[in-house]
Every structure is written in structure tokens, then in C-alpha cells.
Amino acid sequence: MRFLRLGPIGAEVPVVSDGETFWSLLPLTADIDGAFLASDGLARAEAAALAGELPQVDPTGLRVGAPxxxxxxxxxxxxxxxxxxxxxxxxxxxxxxxxxxxxxxxxxxxxxxxxxxxxxxxxxxxxxxxxxxxxxxxxxxxxxxxxxxxxxxxxxxxxxxxxxxxxxxxxxxxxxxxxxxxxxxxxxxxxxxxxxxxxxxxxxxxxxxxxxxxxxxxxxxxxxxxxxxxxxxxxxxxxxxxxxxxxxxxxxxxxxxxxxxxxxxxxxxxxxxxxxxxxxxxx
The missing domain is CATH 3.90.850.10 (Fumarylacetoacetase-like, C-terminal domain)
Structure with missing residues (x-):
């Protein structure tokens, strides 16, 4: 899985992707930050995405921020x-x-x-x-x-x-x-x-x-x-x-x-x- 942040500077949305589908992480976290990482966020996000529990995001035209x-x-x-x-x-x-x-x-x-x-x-x-x-x-x-x-x-x-x-x-x-x-x-x-x-x-x-x-x-x-x-x-x-x-x-x-x-x-x-x-x- 790949973790990234999409959107304008200062308003990026946290996202996880398998390379083809992109899922919003907003149901789990406001951002890919220290608190999210420390709470086993990457593994939880991957599991939620594969279970169909996260909404999909269309990345077309969106700026890619720092991950x-x-x-x-x-x-x-x-x-x-x-x-x-x-x-x-x-x-x-x-x-x-x-x-x-x-x-x-x-x-x-x-x-x-x-x-x-x-x-x-x-x-x-x-x-x-x-x-x-x-x-x-x-x-x-x-x-x-x-x-x-x-x-x-x-x-x-x-x-x-x-x-x-x-x-x-x-x-x-x-x-x-x-x-x-x-x-x-x-x-x-x-x-x-x-x-x-x-x-x-x-x-x-x-x-x-x-x-x-x-x-x-x-x-x-x-x-x-x-x-x-x-x-x-x-x-x-x-x-x-x-x-x-x-x-x-x-x-x-x-x-x-x-x-x-x-x-x-x-x-x-x-x-x-x-x-x-x-x-x-x-x-």
C-alpha cells in the first residue's frame, strides 16, 4: 500500500492506495501525522481499505502533497x-x-x-x-x-x-x-x-x-x-x-x-x- 496526501497546500486529504484505487482516510484520521502513525495507523488503514470500509477518492487533477x-x-x-x-x-x-x-x-x-x-x-x-x-x-x-x-x-x-x-x-x-x-x-x-x-x-x-x-x-x-x-x-x-x-x-x-x-x-x-x-x- 502507498500512503499520500492530496489537495491544496494546507488542505491535503490523507489517502491510501493500492496503485489503482484511492481511498480517503478521513474516517480514520484528519492527517498522516505522528499520532496516526503511533496508533498503528498504517496497518489499520490498509485493513479498512481492503475491507471496503473507506470511501474512494478520484485523484485526477489533485495536487500531491508531502506524504x-x-x-x-x-x-x-x-x-x-x-x-x-x-x-x-x-x-x-x-x-x-x-x-x-x-x-x-x-x-x-x-x-x-x-x-x-x-x-x-x-x-x-x-x-x-x-x-x-x-x-x-x-x-x-x-x-x-x-x-x-x-x-x-x-x-x-x-x-x-x-x-x-x-x-x-x-x-x-x-x-x-x-x-x-x-x-x-x-x-x-x-x-x-x-x-x-x-x-x-x-x-x-x-x-x-x-x-x-x-x-x-x-x-x-x-x-x-x-x-x-x-x-x-x-x-x-x-x-x-x-x-x-x-x-x-x-x-x-x-x-x-x-x-x-x-x-x-x-x-x-x-x-x-x-x-x-x-x-x-x-x-
Whole structure:
């Protein structure tokens, strides 16, 4: 099953789909949020849909929003593919590199990316994203951590490199928290259907030209390991979003031009869908 949110910004309707039929989740929940996830909402929704207990929705012409309501936290892992670390000028890390994005960076998978005024170094980063389903605190192992993940989706960790690296004074979040800098979706797919998130092709293009093409098995720290390590110093709450890192092939490498107004960024992960955003100048 796929979970998504359809409708205008701020008025999205939670939906579950088997790929052909779409059912409204409004009889069960007002949104796909932390409370819904923590109450075993994904399994309850799937059962209700298959039992014919939910009204159908026609998705034709409806905007696709981010598949989860605005999270309380967007936790990001940096340099988590060895080749990307090296193209960024660093050796692969011995522990997780953590930074945060403002939750209001999260937008829909087909919404525009707004280019900050004067920016010439805005970059794309396709990432496997995990959504926390139940509170995770001082977990004992990665195996336990996997049970706290509700599901997976696709994220674009858009980055303004000048603000991230030259203006940051060591804090990457300056270059990560511009509006629209985290397109998310199109779907949330339950962990039961994805496993631990490994073995998935992950890719991106700009204006149809290949940029990134890798596999989530190449993550230095797998998703369960990330959640386990995060839980040792951060209490993760239901609905929190974790971006797990990007593979090589970004603009920072020097091999490709950075994004400009009018560019189309497409990216996807096997089994989790594809997204496409057009870059527009912020006004």
C-alpha cells in the first residue's frame, strides 16, 4: 500500500492506495501525522481499505502533497555515501554526521523549488527518507530501531552551498533551511513492504541529464543503524523525518552546473516512486 496526501497546500486529504484505487482516510484520521502513525495507523488503514470500509477518492487533477504532515523535526545525515563524501572533499566519517532542516522546508514532490535571491550554488540531493512511527529513545540495537520506523519515502535535500559551506561558520543548516528545500514523496511506503531500506536504486536527473545513480546498499550507515545511533542522544518522536544521505553526482562535485531558474529536477528510488520539481526564482 502507498500512503499520500492530496489537495491544496494546507488542505491535503490523507489517502491510501493500492496503485489503482484511492481511498480517503478521513474516517480514520484528519492527517498522516505522528499520532496516526503511533496508533498503528498504517496497518489499520490498509485493513479498512481492503475491507471496503473507506470511501474512494478520484485523484485526477489533485495536487500531491508531502506524504506526511509537517514533521516536528527534519533530521539529516551528511556524507553517508563514501563516494559523495570524497567528492565533497572529505573522507567517509566514522560516525553519523547530523544536521537539521526547518520543518517548513518540506513541500510536495511536484512543488517548485524556490531559488534564493542571488544564489548561484543551489544543489540537488536525492535521499532515502525514513519516517519514525513510534517514540525512539536509548534503543538497544539497530534491530530494535527498525521496529520504530513507520515507512520510507523519497526526499530531495536541496542545499545552497555558499550558505552551507562559506557562510555557515560550521553549521550546515544555514544552507539547508531555505523555503521549499525538502520536496518529499510522492508516497510513504510501510516498512513491512520495504524492509530495512537497502538494495534500492536511487537516482536523479537535471533537465533529463543523469546526475546521481547509486544504490541504498552503499549507505555507510544503514537506516536502522542511523535510528539506533540517533536515539542515543536525541529522542525521536512519531512523525519525525530522517534524510539518510545522498550519493555522489551533485553540483558540489564540480562536474555539473548548479541549479538555475527553469531547471527540472527529477529523482526517484525503486519502489518509492519519483518526484519532479521545477526551479523558480523566489520573489
Amino acid at each position: 506526511i504532515a509537517r514533521p516536528a523535526a527534519v533530521v539529516c545525515i551528511g556524507m553517508n555515501y563514501a563516494a559523495h563524501a570524497r567528492e565533497s572533499g572529505a573522507e567517509p566519517p566514522s560516525d553519523i554526521v547530523v544536521f537539521y532542516k526547518h520543518p517548513n522546508t518540506v513541500v510536495g514532490p511536484y512543488d517548485d523549488i524556490l531559488l534564493p535571491p542571488g544564489s548561484t550554488t543551489t544543489d540537488w540531493e536525492v535521499e532515502l527518507a525514513a519516517v519514525i512511527g513510534t517514540r525512539a529513545r536509548y534503543l538497544s540495537s539497530p534491530e530494535e530501531a527498525l521496529r520504530h520506523i513507520a515507512g520510507f519515502t523519497v526526499a530531495n535535500d536541496v542545499s545552497e552551498r555558499e550558505y552551507q559551506l562559506q557562510r555557515s561558520l560550521g553549521q550546515w543548516s544555514k544552507g539547508k533551511s531555505f523555503e521549499t528545500f525538502n520536496p518529499l514523496g510522492p508516497w510513504l511506503v510501510p516498512t513491512a513492504e520495504v524492509g530495512d531500506g537497502s538494495g534500492l536504486r536511487i537516482w536523479s536527473t537535471v533537465d533529463g541529464e543523469p546526475r546521481q545513480d547509486s544504490n541504498t546498499s552503499d549507505l555507510i550507515f544503514g537506516v536502522a543503524e542511523i535510528v539506533y545511533r540517533l536515539s542515543q542522544f536525541t529522542v525521536l518522536e512519531p512523525g519525525d523525518l530522517i534524510n539518510t544521505g545522498t550519493p555522489e553526482g551533485v553540483g558540489l562535485s564540480g562536474r555539473f552546473p548548479y541549479l538555475g531558474a527553469g531547471d527540472e529536477v527529477r529523482l526517484g528510488i525503486d519502489g518509492l516512486g519519483e518526484q519532479a520539481s521545477t526551479v523558480r526564482a523566489a520573489r
